Amino acid sequence: MKEISFIHSADLHLDSPMTGLKALPETIFKRLRQSTFKALANIVDKAIEHQVDFVILAGDIFDGEDRSLKAQSGFRKEMERLGEEGIPAYVIHGNHDHLGGNWPRIELPSNVHIFSDKLGVEHFSKKDGTSVNLYGFSYPERHVQERWINQYEKEDGADFHIGILHGHSEGDTEHGRYAPFTLPELVSKRFDYWALGHIHKRRVLSEDPPVIYPGNPQGRNRKESGPKGCYLVKMYEGGTECRFIETNDIVWQERHVDGSALDSAGTLYRLCRSEIEQVRESGKGTLLLLRIDHVDPTVKELTEAIDSGEMLEILQEDESEEESFVWIAGLTFSRDFRYDREALKAHSEFYGELFSVIDQYDRHEDSLAPLYSHSIARRHTEEQSEETRREVLEEAERMLVELFESD
Structure with a gap:
């Protein structure tokens, strides 16, 4: 029986910075x-x-398009390890590392096959004669918005056919709309597997045929939380087995804890330490975002301990620099503050104007354009998804109303 096996990964973003962190221990x-x-x-x-x-x-x-020598050297080292085992790698470049950039090039070993900026087909054959056609292209520039899916066509002469595509599944709002496609379009090509990239969340769009975003193999910020990894795929004449394998060295994790019973800074400290030790049992390095829900706002020492940053500092000082560290990357709380928008508008003309301004920001996608176009800010800020923008606006509105109502 003819069969093949391969690893499918994407979005490595080698040498990219972790964001939203400061004052970390050196190790x-x-x-x-x-x-x-x-x-x-x-x-x-x-x-x-x-x-x-x-x-x-x-x-x-x-x-980035100006990929560092460190990133290229690290990539070459791992590709050489594959080459020593006789394992080829089939690589496409996406919107971040497109081919239009200018960088000092480090030559890659012969087992690495880079797809060009034209749709191409690579042929792989096993010793037993089993053959595979792999189809793909690398981005010629960052903003590729054409429907490249229209160029993918199955060629004869192979037992298995795999499409490789770094692009946007129409209907998704969380990532840039590059090289868009629909699931029916992919399925219509009659390939045996679609190896997708671009979306940093693991997502199986179809099981037959398998159409998979593996997500990125290492989370880099709070939005990329939870286990990250790649897929181990085994293809047979009668079907395909796909298994997720975790590869991250460090995990971003967010936990919500019930704080309704807290009555002092001491009980808060003990609750946080308990959560930290539970997380440590995973055995991995963890960046933990801890949110204490249902905090009684009348217990001032609780809210002040968190708002001042003092409790966070104490928890970070306690954390030893061990292999399975748990670093508190953020400590917040909620008071369960609620309000009726319509009632506030009816009660005060001020609130009517405030909500109108907020709604205008929500309707205009270019409201943050000055930030992203700023020469310094854009180096440190990634464009946010529609979902993230709404979350920021809703939280800003809640904070403003709470501030005004507490006066």
Whole structure:
């Protein structure tokens, strides 16, 4: 029976910075700086352990068009490890690491096959004669908005056909709308597997045929929380098995804890320490975002301990720099403050004007354009999804109303 196996990964973003962190101990800081490289090493470890036939990397291997020498050198090192095992890698470049950039190039080993800026087909054959056609292209520039899916056409002469595409599934609002496609369009190509990239959340769009976003192999900020990894795929003449494998060295995690019984800063401290030790049992380095819900706002020492940052500082000081560290990256609380928008508008003309301004921001997608066009700010700020923008606006509105109502 003819069969193949491969690893499908995407969105490595090698050497990209972790965002939303400060005042880290040196050892944790170094772990974070190396985490994307460690995730790639873990992918290669799994490829070798399972003796796969090849590895697919579906775009955004590097974080930017001006990819660093460190990132390129780290990538070459891991590709050489694959080459020593006789495992080829099939690579496309996406919107972040498109081919239009200008960077000092480091030559890659011969087992690495980079797709050009034209749709191409790579042919793979096993010793037993089993053959695979792999179809893909690399972005010629950052903003690729054409429907490249129209160019994918199945060629004869192979037992299996795999499409590799770094792009946007229409209907999704969380990522840039590059190389758009619909699921029916993918299925109509009659490929055996679609190896997708671009979306940093793991997502299976279809099981037959498998159409999969593996997500990125290492979370880099609070929005990229939870286990991250790649897919181990085994294809047979009668079907396909797909298994998620975790590869992250460090995990972003968010926890909500009931704080309704808290009556002092001491009980808050003990509750936080209990959560930290529970998280530590995972055995991984963890960046923990801890939110204490249902806090009684009349217990001032509770709210002040959190608002002042003092409790966060104490928890961070207590944390030892061990392999399975748990670093509190954020400590917040909620008072369960609620309000009736319509009632407030009826009660005060001021609220009517306030909500009108907020609604205008919600309707205009370019409301944050000055920030993203600023030469310095855009280096440190990624454009936010529609969902994230709404969350920010809703939280800003809630904070404003709470502030005015408490006066």
